Amino acid sequence: MSISPKAALLEEYALVARALSAPARLMLLEQIAQGERGVEALADKTGLTIANASQHLQALRRAGLVASRRDGKSVIYRLSDARTLALMDLIRVVAERNLAQVERILRGLSDGADAPESVTRDELAARLVEGFVTIFDVRPPDEFAMSHIPGARNVTLADLDRIAPTLAPGSEIVAYCRGPYCVYAYQAVTALRKRGLNARRLEGGLPEWREDGRQVTAL
Amino acid sequence: MSISPKAALLEEYALVARALSAPARLMLLEQIAQGERGVEALADKTGLTIANASQHLQALRRAGLVASRRDGKSVIYRLSDARTLALMDLIRVVAERNLAQVERILRGLSDGADAPESVTRDELAARLVEGFVTIFDVRPPDEFAMSHIPGARNVTLADLDRIAPTLAPGSEIVAYCRGPYCVYAYQAVTALRKRGLNARRLEGGLPEWREDGRQVTAL
DNA sequence: CTACTATTCAAATAGTCACTTGAGTGATGT
DNA sequence: ACATCACTCAAGTGACTATTTGAATAGTAG
Numbered sequence: 001m002s003i004s005p006k007a008a009l010l011e012e013y014a015l016v017a018r019a020l021s022a023p024a025r026l027m028l029l030e031q032i033a034q035g036e037r038g039v040e041a042l043a044d045k046t047g048l049t050i051a052n053a054s055q056h057l058q059a060l061r062r063a064g065l066v067a068s069r070r071d072g073k074s075v076i077y078r079l080s081d082a083r084t085l086a087l088m089d090l091i092r093v094v095a096e097r098n099l100a101q102v103e104r105i106l107r108g109l110s111d112g113a114d115a116p117e118s119v120t121r122d123e124l125a126a127r128l129v130e131g132f133v134t135i136f137d138v139r140p141p142d143e144f145a146m147s148h149i150p151g152a153r154n155v156t157l158a159d160l161d162r163i164a165p166t167l168a169p170g171s172e173i174v175a176y177c178r179g180p181y182c183v184y185a186y187q188a189v190t191a192l193r194k195r196g197l198n199a200r201r202l203e204g205g206l207p208e209w210r211e212d213g214r215q216v217t218a219l
Numbered sequence: 220m221s222i223s224p225k226a227a228l229l230e231e232y233a234l235v236a237r238a239l240s241a242p243a244r245l246m247l248l249e250q251i252a253q254g255e256r257g258v259e260a261l262a263d264k265t266g267l268t269i270a271n272a273s274q275h276l277q278a279l280r281r282a283g284l285v286a287s288r289r290d291g292k293s294v295i296y297r298l299s300d301a302r303t304l305a306l307m308d309l310i311r312v313v314a315e316r317n318l319a320q321v322e323r324i325l326r327g328l329s330d331g332a333d334a335p336e337s338v339t340r341d342e343l344a345a346r347l348v349e350g351f352v353t354i355f356d357v358r359p360p361d362e363f364a365m366s367h368i369p370g371a372r373n374v375t376l377a378d379l380d381r382i383a384p385t386l387a388p389g390s391e392i393v394a395y396c397r398g399p400y401c402v403y404a405y406q407a408v409t410a411l412r413k414r415g416l417n418a419r420r421l422e423g424g425l426p427e428w429r430e431d432g433r434q435v436t437a438l
Numbered sequence: 439c440t441a442c443t444a445t446t447c448a449a450a451t452a453g454t455c456a457c458t459t460g461a462g463t464g465a466t467g468t
Numbered sequence: 469a470c471a472t473c474a475c476t477c478a479a480g481t482g483a484c485t486a487t488t489t490g491a492a493t494a495g496t497a498g
Contacts, residue, residue: 005324006402010242012321013400016314020236022456023229039475052457054476064317073465073474083313090309094302095235098283102231105224181232183225241486258445271487273446278485292444292495 019063020091024048025056026181032066033085033179033207034139035146036078082211088180089204109186113193118201119174121212127172134167136175136199138184139206145219149176149209157187164195172198179205238282239310243267244275245400251285252304252398252426253358254365255297301430307399308423328405332412337420338393340431346391353386355394355418357403358425364438368395368428376406383414391417398424 003011019025027046031037037045043053057077060066065087067080079085095102106115119127127133128151135152137144144154155163167173173192177184182205192199202209210216222230238244246265250256256264262272276296279285284306286299298304314321325334338346346352347370354371356363363373374382386392392411396403404420411418421428429435 005328006400007242008324009321009402010245010400012314012318012324013245013310014240014242016310016318017236017239018455021233021240023226023233024456026229026232049458050475051459051477054474055456058476064313070465070475073472075475080317083309083316087309087313090302090306091232091235094283094306095231097302098299099231099235102228105227105231109224181225181229183228237485243486268488269445270447270489273444274486277446289445289495292442294445 016063016065016087019060019065020087022056024052025060026088028053028056028060029065029079029084029088030178030181032077032079033088034143036076038071038074038076040074042077085180085207085211089208092180106186109183110190111194113190115186115189116193116200118203120203121209121214124174124202125214127174132172134171134173135202136173136188137206138175138177138188143178147206147210147216147218149206150215150217152176155188157184157191160188160191164192164197167197169196170198172200174200174202176202176205176209179207235282235284238279238284239306241275243271244279245307247272247275247279248284248298248303248307249397249400251296251298252307253362255295257290257293257295259293261296304399304426304430308427311399325405328402329409330413332409334405334408335412335419337422339422340428340433343393343421344433346393351391353390353392354421355392355407356425357394357396357407362397366425366429366435366437368425369434369436371395374407376403376410379407379410383411383416386416388415389417391419393419393421395421395428396424398426 020029024046028042028048031042031045039054039057040050042048042057043050046053048056057066057068061068061077064080065084066077068075068077070076096106109115124133124135128135135149136155137148137152138155138157139148140156141154144152148154175185175188175192176182185201185205189199189201206216239248243265247261247267250261250264258273258276259269261267261276262269265272267275276285276287280287280296283299284303285296287294287296289295315325328334343352343354347354354368355374356367356371357374357376358367359375360373363371367373394404394407394411395401401420401424404424408418408420425435
């Protein structure tokens with residue numbers, strides 16, 4: 001080893017951080033966090049070409065953030081462990097805390113209105129037992145089909161206009177989506193609250209819920 | 220805003236990760252974690268030129284990982300909050316868990332021998348009260364002078380040969396250094412154990428100890 | 439005001455990264 | 469064996485990053 005162990009270690013740590021330093025790879029991670037998937041599906045979901053997605057996925061694998069296995073013709077990628085999710089989330093927290101730009105974007109998602117506190121997963125689980133809560137899964141139907149919180153109703157943003165009038169005015173609604181970098185749930189909550197409904201966001205998304213060891217259902 | 224809020228958010232998160240994606244910046248962060256410092260001191264400690272260090276520091280500030288204030292002629296940088304430290308540490312954990320190369324380097328630091336479990340900060344605090352433990356601060360004297368664990372003795376790696384024979388064979392020694400990316404403490408522990416002494420590493424380093432709200436002393 | 443110090447900025451360099459294109463590889467079905 | 473599918477590799481382009489150099493700026497001391 002020609003360089004010092006210290007420098008070699010820092011190089012490795014930097015490799016992990018570098019893997020997280022491109023939006024394309026963050027999108028891929030968000031998708032993989034929904035559940036393991038092949039390259040083509042991930043490329044579709046993220047809008048990347050297949051070759052490009054493949055190369056990003058290999059970068060993530062080199063950094064130890066995802067793992068892959070071959071299944072017939074396909075190569076299936078998954079998060080290597082829950083720490084990857086924790087790392088994605090901590091980056092989000094640091095960015096939200098320290099970057100004015102992030103706050104501006106989040107405020108924009110809430111249309112200037114103050115977003116209500118989000119609902120913790122513990123709180124939602126308790127409400128679920130009581131039965132006094134409506135859960136909206138704001139992800140695309142195919143992701144909902146793969147796995148969702150039991151009892152959740154799949155409602156995309158486009159559906160909201162149609163569905164909002166059918167909801168009892170006082171009823172409590174909790175919306176969730178993909179996880180660390182979820183944006184849909186903000187928008188859904190904003191739209192629902194504009195109509196006077198009592199809607200809040202779930203803290204985290206499906207991957208975090210599952211990671212807590214809570215139940216999920218497939219269609 | 221011409222791009223979607225989602226893309227804008229991911230761009231910001233990627234900015235945070237990118238700030239951590241260069242070894243030079245990780246070194247700077249490690250130094251800043253010891254305590255706030257000016258540009259020249261940080262450049263000295265990391266071996267960077269002043270202009271280069273200044274630019275890296277600005278990248279860290281743009282990412283919200285450090286903050287700065289002017290003090291007379293100097294600009295003093297500090298970690299913006301404890302989450303920065305948590306983020307550095309989580310990256311280390313992920314790398315240690317998932318990258319074979321990191322394990323190889325750490326094994327090399329222990330000279331092939333299995334490193335003993337590290338001592339938690341709680342455990343060390345308890346031992347300190349009992350008084351049955353010798354603490355070695357393995358950092359350079361100037362960093363020791365700025366701040367250290369009360370009762371610790373400043374022993375650099377070069378001092379070990381001289382000091383080891385003066386230690387009672389059964390006595391328990393705990394070594395610590397800079398923090399998330401500490402390497403000295405591994406080397407010190409290895410050297411001491413080769414001489415049959417009962418040495419272990421402290422989990423984390425001085426910044427983590429201080430962050431726990433425990434006492435530190437200056438010279 | 440002038441000299442001096444600590445830091446930042448600007449411009450130029452070499453190096454690395456992201457994305458595309460087209461060819462190559464491994465597994466499956468005929 | 470052959471074709472096909474899902475993915476990976478290799479090479480090329482344009483954009484960004486790290487580092488150095490020298491000039492510019494903010495604050496202090498005389």
